[in-house]
Amino acid sequence: MKTRDRILHVSLLLFNDEGEAQQTAVDISNALGISPGNLYYHFKGKDAIIRALFDAFEEEMRVILRGSRGQVTSIEDNWVYLYIILEEIYDFRFFYRNLGVLLDRYPDLASRFRSLVAEQRTTIHNVLADLGKADVLTIDPRLSEALTDQIMMSLTFWLEADAMNRSNLEGAALIHKTVFQVMCLIVPYMGENGFDALSRMISHYEANRT
Amino acid sequence: MKTRDRILHVSLLLFNDEGEAQQTAVDISNALGISPGNLYYHFKGKDAIIRALFDAFEEEMRVILRGSRGQVTSIEDNWVYLYIILEEIYDFRFFYRNLGVLLDRYPDLASRFRSLVAEQRTTIHNVLADLGKADVLTIDPRLSEALTDQIMMSLTFWLEADAMNRSNLEGAALIHKTVFQVMCLIVPYMGENGFDALSRMISHYEANRT
DNA sequence: GTCTATAAATAGATAGAC
DNA sequence: GTCTATCTATTTATAGAC
Numbered sequence: 001m002k003t004r005d006r007i008l009h010v011s012l013l014l015f016n017d018e019g020e021a022q023q024t025a026v027d028i029s030n031a032l033g034i035s036p037g038n039l040y041y042h043f044k045g046k047d048a049i050i051r052a053l054f055d056a057f058e059e060e061m062r063v064i065l066r067g068s069r070g071q072v073t074s075i076e077d078n079w080v081y082l083y084i085i086l087e088e089i090y091d092f093r094f095f096y097r098n099l100g101v102l103l104d105r106y107p108d109l110a111s112r113f114r115s116l117v118a119e120q121r122t123t124i125h126n127v128l129a130d131l132g133k134a135d136v137l138t139i140d141p142r143l144s145e146a147l148t149d150q151i152m153m154s155l156t157f158w159l160e161a162d163a164m165n166r167s168n169l170e171g172a173a174l175i176h177k178t179v180f181q182v183m184c185l186i187v188p189y190m191g192e193n194g195f196d197a198l199s200r201m202i203s204h205y206e207a208n209r210t
Numbered sequence: 211m212k213t214r215d216r217i218l219h220v221s222l223l224l225f226n227d228e229g230e231a232q233q234t235a236v237d238i239s240n241a242l243g244i245s246p247g248n249l250y251y252h253f254k255g256k257d258a259i260i261r262a263l264f265d266a267f268e269e270e271m272r273v274i275l276r277g278s279r280g281q282v283t284s285i286e287d288n289w290v291y292l293y294i295i296l297e298e299i300y301d302f303r304f305f306y307r308n309l310g311v312l313l314d315r316y317p318d319l320a321s322r323f324r325s326l327v328a329e330q331r332t333t334i335h336n337v338l339a340d341l342g343k344a345d346v347l348t349i350d351p352r353l354s355e356a357l358t359d360q361i362m363m364s365l366t367f368w369l370e371a372d373a374m375n376r377s378n379l380e381g382a383a384l385i386h387k388t389v390f391q392v393m394c395l396i397v398p399y400m401g402e403n404g405f406d407a408l409s410r411m412i413s414h415y416e417a418n419r420t
Numbered sequence: 421g422t423c424t425a426t427a428a429a430t431a432g433a434t435a436g437a438c
Numbered sequence: 439g440t441c442t443a444t445c446t447a448t449t450t451a452t453a454g455a456c
Contacts (some may be wrong), residue, residue, distance in 0.1 A: 003421075019314060024449055038422050040451065099310040100370055104229060113236030142408060146394035149371075150360065156374065157367040158321060160310055161359075164327060164366065184356035198352060213439075234431060248440050250433065 004042045006032060011049045011175045016095035020050070021101065047106065054109055056091040058116055064088055065123045073134055075190070075197055081127070082179045085120075085155065090171055094150075096159045121152050137189045147185065156183050164200075214252045216242060218266075221259045225304035230260070231311065257316065265320055267302040268326055274298055275333045282337045283344055285393075285400070285407055290388045291337070295330075295365065300381055306369045331362050347399045357395065364392050 001009070010032050014023050018201045025046050030037040043049050063082055072081050089096060095113075103110035131137040139147060143158040161168065169177060183201055187194045211219070220242050224233050229352060235256050239249040253259050274294055282291050305323075313320035335358045341347040349357060369390040372379065379387060393411055397404045 005384065019310060021314065025451085026449075027381075028372060035423050036450090037424075037452080040333055041421065045450070098308070098310040098314075100373060101311050103373065104231065114374065114376060118248060140405070140408075142412060143394055143397060146391055149391060150364070150395065153363055153367060153371055154360070157363060157370065160367065162372075163310060163313065164324065166324060181356055181359060184353055185360060185395075195350070198350075235433085236431080244439095245441050246432095247434080251439065255432065318443075 003032075003034065003038070007039060007042055007049065012053055012092070012094075015053075016049075016092075018085055019097065020094045021098060033142065050102075050106065051109065053092065054095070057088075057095065058112060060091075061085075061088055061116060065119050068123055068127060070130070072130060073158075075131075075136060075186075078127065078131065078186070079179060079183060079201070082182055083175065086175045086178055088159070089155070089159070090175060093159050097154065097163065099156070099160070117152070117156065118200065120155065121148060124148050124151050124155075138188065138191055139189045147189075150185055151182055154178065154185070213242075213244065213248070215257065217249065217252055220263055222263055222302070225260075225263075226302075229307065230304045231308060242387075246306075260312075261318065261319065263302065264305070264322065267298075267305065268322060270301075270325060272297055272329065275329050278337060280331055280340070282340060283346075285341075285396075288337065288341065288396070289389060289393060289411075292365075292392055293385065296368070296385045296388055298368070299365070300385060304368050306366065307373065309370070310368070327362070327366065329413060330365065331358060334358055334361050334365075347396065348401055349399045357399075360395055361392055364388065364395070 002031060005026065011023070011028050014028060021162070023046070025184075026036050028046070028049070030034045032039070068081060072078055093141055095102060099113075103113065125144075128137065128144065128148065134141055150154055158181070162174055167174070167177075180201065184198075187198050190197055217238065221233070221238055233256070235249055236246050238256070238259070239246045242249070253262070278291060282288055299343055305312060308395065309323075313323065335354075337353065338347065338349060342349055367402060368384075368391070372384055377384070377387075390411060394408075397408050400407055
């Protein structure tokens with residue numbers, strides 16, 4: 001593994017586990033067992049590392065979003081698809097733990113992040129519309145935008161909300177809980193079968209918890 | 211106005227308008243037209259100012275939360291009550307714009323903030339239960355917790371979500387939109403009258419927008 | 421590519437005169 | 439209570455040897 005890749009790899013681990021704000025360039029080089037000078041040879045600074053990590057995240061997420069087209073045709077599909085999105089976010093969770101700071105400090109990243117979020121929103125909106133056309137969901141058009149916004153809020157702030165709650169859930173359990181939370185937003189639009197599907201989801205949720 | 215109060219007043223303005231992270235002790239003293247030394251005479255540093263501002267916010271919010279007991283008995287009451295909560299949050303919006311950083315940097319504030327959020331959640335839960343008992347809402351008990359969490363998420367992250375959207379709404383319009391957003395979460399549980407109430411809300415929303 | 425050493429920049433904090 | 443001057447600490451960034 002080349003030093004450049006090791007830097008990216010270890011930085012991501014440090015940022016995710018200890019928080020991005022807490023890590024200085026020197027901390028990262030220490031964790032790698034290299035000198036600060038060497039780190040600066042490969043990256044102009046922490047900024048450049050973060051930008052490179054965002055490149056990777058952005059590309060992976062766009063692939064996931066584009067992969068949804070016409071592929072989500074049932075509630076179960078939707079469940080699985082939420083899982084995929086949340087796991088990708090979890091891999092780069094440091095971006096989401098302090099969104100505000102990040103957007104303030106890196107204006108160029110901010111606009112790329114906003115564009116990515118916009119594509120996420122469009123994707124969610126299309127998935128809901130597809131499920132509507134397939135009669136899986138019946139969503140009052142007047143509530144459709146608010147529902148999309150609310151799902152986006154869950155997908156964007158679940159990690160911050162968890163930090164607020166001090167839930168101490170580890171990754172998989174937190175992802176599971178969040179999928180469940182989003183599904184609960186949709187249940188009221190599932191009609192007669194909503195409660196059955198909900199029950200199945202709850203037993204599935206309970207079975208996989210702890 | 212005493213210097214100590216002027217410091218708190220101007221700091222709140224600066225933090226809300228320019229962001230807390232961006233302001234140093236020297237920036238604050240410059241804005242006040244006093245010396246850094248004088249600022250340090252009144253407050254040990256930016257930390258102490260933030261703590262004092264949180265004292266004020268916490269006290270006001272607890273009064274609001276306790277004032278809800280038995281007072282929210284209709285959808286209209288609920289609408290107004292959301293307004294009151296959101297306006298209080300808006301007055302101290304810098305706390306909510308970078309929640310993560312704040313909780314990381316001030317562990318003592320973090321636990322007080324969590325306790326306040328917990329009381330908020332209990333309040334929301336009780337209000338929903340009251341509306342349920344009054345037959346204004348019919349909430350499936352299996353969805354009740356998820357709904358409460360979702361409302362809490364809106365109340366806690368509406369400002370960050372808006373920053374993400376670059377909506378450029380000014381305060382009153384943003385508060386209005388957020389109240390509407392939360393009400394949309396409740397509409398599915400309003401039964402037959404839900405759509406009527408929704409229509410009224412929408413026209414009210416549209417009328418007050420822009 | 422990698423190191424050591426050190427400079428430069430920023431933010432936090434205090435001493436002592438008035 | 440308020441000021442000027444200064445000091446410390448932290449973090450970022452570079453120069454030059456190997």
